[in-house]
Amino acid sequence: MKLLEFDVIILNTQGQESKRQQRQAEYFTEDLDNTITLEMVLIKSGSFMMGSPENKTEASGSESPQHLVNIQQFCMGKYPVTQAQWKAVAALPQVNRKLQADPSEFKGDQRPVEQVSWYDAVEFCDRYLS
Incomplete structure (x- = not known):
């Protein structure tokens, strides 16, 4: 590390x-x-603590109630996933769903991948971790 x-x-x-x-x-x-x-x-x-305290007058309803959030340790990408990275992981064996190897509209290996769904991102992570 x-x-x-x-x-x-x-x-x-x-x-x-x-x-x-x-x-x-x-x-x-x-x-x-x-x-x-x-x-x-x-x-x-x-x-x-997530959310706004009850006495905050400018807060919207979606910011309440304030509550404690606990997170477990995890890893996150330092940078957005590039199209080259996406292609490399999409070529790995399928875990739950198919992935398009080149889903992005704005092409370029070093550009961020786009035009992917939440479910595609979950499959990307599952393949990366397998």
């Missing part, structure tokens, strides 16, 4: 920076084939 350094920026209610902290996260590079890699960042488990 390698270390990624980044800044966490806290904004005030006016959207202005009020605090900045330097943090680190672990990441690794996965080889999809001899020329294509996927960088994954480790997101550690933790807890946070």
Whole structure:
């Protein structure tokens, strides 16, 4: 694992920076084939409060009730999935559903893949993890 350094920026209610902290996260590079890699960042488990407090007057109804959210550790791509990465994983054996190898409208191996559904993304992850 390698270390990624980044800044966490806290904004005030006016959207202005009020605090900045330097943090680190672990990441690794996965080889999809001899020329294509996927960088994954480790997101550690933790807890946070989601939603607006009841006394916040500007909050919409969809922001309530405020509640504690706990997340388990997981990995997330450091960058959006490129069309080349998509093609490499789409060529792996099917887990639950077929994947189009080249679904994007705006072509280019280094461009982000687009025109994929939630179900396609789940299949991509399932194939990558198999």
